[in-house]
Amino acid sequence: MALISLKNTVTIALSVKDRHKSAEWYESVLGFQTIYHADDAGWSELKTKSEGVTLGLGEHTQPVPGNCVPVFETADLDRDREVLENASIRFDGPTVVIEGMVKTATLYDPDGNALMLAEDLTNAV
Template sequence: MATTLEAPAGAEALGYDGGLTCAISVTSLDAAIAWYQDVLGMTLLYRVDEIAWCEFASPVARVNIGLSQVEAVPQGGGATLTFGVVDIDAARAVLDAAGVRQDGPVQEIPAMVKLLTFYDPDGNALMFYQDIAPQG
């Protein structure tokens, strides 16, 4: 017999939009793009060289893989889960009320996305994003 699970009250207050981006650091965007396309068969959605970033559609609905070029990737790597929200300022207010440590103000890439980095109790980085790209 299946049990229906209800979302915790905080999930509604944060306003999740159902999207998830897993951000992964790489040392070469060119090499990583080729690998994710050729080995994993993922589809490149876009690339923004000015911020050394690209995103792939994964085979899982509304889950994207984002690659960020950095100088060095720590052993073991790690991904940053980036949850989509409908209103990043409202989501930030929920984090503020809970005393959650954040990495500065909301960042905006004009006509693309707003981002907010925050940390769980063990110091793991998580992010929220709000899509602000023109629709159409």
């Protein structure tokens, strides 16, 4: 049985030099659809052809090819992080909060692969 309950969505996060240019490429080549560009956060998201899967583009000056981080949505990141830390799961620094947008935390599997948990804050009261 799983330690936490994830929602039925996943975002595949990639590092890119130019989010807008990359989004245009994914639209024209793969038929994805831009959901939004959050320029202040250096982040863009696109709807893929797969139900519940989005592509996130994080802007970096020198992205590392092959750097792909799956982002799993959770309803309560703070609770889930506490449960996982109590199970000796390693996290990379503190939880990051972009007010009114998202809360994220990066964790590692036994082989050192990065995964991210995210809580949507756009509808937070």
